[in-house]
Amino acid sequence: MITDLRSDTFTRPTPGMLDFMMKAPVGDDIFSEDPSINDLEAYASNLFDMEASIFCPSGTMTNQIAINCHTRPGDEVICEKTSHIYQYEGGGISFNSGCQAKLLDGDRGRLTASQVLEAINPVDIHKPASKLVSLENTSNRGGGSCYNFTEIQAISEVCRNNNLKIHLDGARLWNAMVVNGETPSQYGAIFDSISICLSKGLGAPVGSLLLGSRELINRARRVRKLFGGGMRQAGYLAAAGKYALLHHIERLKEDHEHAKMIATALSKKSWATVFPIETNIIIFEVHQPYTATSFVEAMKKEDIKCMSISPGQVRMVTHLDVSREMIDKVIHVIGLL
Numbered sequence: 001m002i003t004d005l006r007s008d009t010f011t012r013p014t015p016g017m018l019d020f021m022m023k024a025p026v027g028d029d030i031f032s033e034d035p036s037i038n039d040l041e042a043y044a045s046n047l048f049d050m051e052a053s054i055f056c057p058s059g060t061m062t063n064q065i066a067i068n069c070h071t072r073p074g075d076e077v078i079c080e081k082t083s084h085i086y087q088y089e090g091g092g093i094s095f096n097s098g099c100q101a102k103l104l105d106g107d108r109g110r111l112t113a114s115q116v117l118e119a120i121n122p123v124d125i126h127k128p129a130s131k132l133v134s135l136e137n138t139s140n141r142g143g144g145s146c147y148n149f150t151e152i153q154a155i156s157e158v159c160r161n162n163n164l165k166i167h168l169d170g171a172r173l174w175n176a177m178v179v180n181g182e183t184p185s186q187y188g189a190i191f192d193s194i195s196i197c198l199s200k201g202l203g204a205p206v207g208s209l210l211l212g213s214r215e216l217i218n219r220a221r222r223v224r225k226l227f228g229g230g231m232r233q234a235g236y237l238a239a240a241g242k243y244a245l246l247h248h249i250e251r252l253k254e255d256h257e258h259a260k261m262i263a264t265a266l267s268k269k270s271w272a273t274v275f276p277i278e279t280n281i282i283i284f285e286v287h288q289p290y291t292a293t294s295f296v297e298a299m300k301k302e303d304i305k306c307m308s309i310s311p312g313q314v315r316m317v318t319h320l321d322v323s324r325e326m327i328d329k330v331i332h333v334i335g336l337l
Helices: 015-022 035-048 059-070 092-097 113-119 149-161 173-180 184-188 214-226 235-247 252-267 292-300 324-336
Strands: 052-056 076-080 100-104 130-136 165-170 193-197 208-212 272-274 281-286 307-310 313-317
Touching (some): 015 235, 035 052, 052 214, 052 235, 059 092, 059 165, 173 252, 252 324, 292 307, 292 313
Parallel strands (some): 165 193
Antiparallel strands (some): 193 208, 307 313
16 A cells, blocks of 8 residues: 655545535536536635635646736736745746746745835836735645744735735645634635635645635636636536535644654654644655655655655655554654664
8 A cells, every 4th residue: 555645636535525526516617607616616705705716727827817917017926935836836927927026035934024024125117016925824845834823914914005915825724724723714804815725635636716806806717718727517626625625624633643743753763854843744854874865765665655855855745545554654664764
């Protein structure tokens, strides 16, 4: 049996989710006539207490649509230097929207209000106009780190006072909310747009949602079409997302506990320095006698898959397809290394 810890994107639909999908009513979403998509969008909007949402194939698309809707070519997007929108979206900030990024050096992927304030450009014809701040919660490259909500509120206030929009890449926002006891409506009250992923820890096979004002989402529908993201009878996929929201949020606590168990085992090893564990992502520095590559290969021989993310760092991610039995095996193998 293979234990795949490379990412929570490797989850597969549960039997209950598959059954729910197969019974979903569908229509043509380009004509706004897919009842399952309409239901998912309305459910998510109500959950976050925001006016509207749009279902898209990926979180990269929802992030890129948001950037496009909030900016004009030549504007500047402020984000943390390891953020997904900059590191892992194919240069989309510049390619799709003609904007440049101002990269800030945060604390494990998290910015502060004072950093954002300092980064805003003055009105100057020589400089791009600062128009958008994008936060990521949890931070992927930050090892699943979570923002303190009061800091998010402070960053939002800086944006309001300086006429900037604020976007949230909430690919793993569910994990942060479960850990900190936060609610979707808290986030909906602060952000101009939110991207939420259904296909990571929640276990849906495909899909993310972009949430915002009705005006923003109306524009987003046009941009989605422009980006080639319009779908037809995608209600089967939307149904999987709805099932995930109904059944798979609370169980994220199990993933967080499993991550801490692995981190504890690693912390006993002289060759590993582990990032603080808050959610379901484990990132650690690998020292001699191992390298990131050799550690990954050693685990692979035991049917355990993980990922090197730099010459000296390895990432593991727990999810709903990783059982307690698998975690026990991972801990056992680490103990032998």
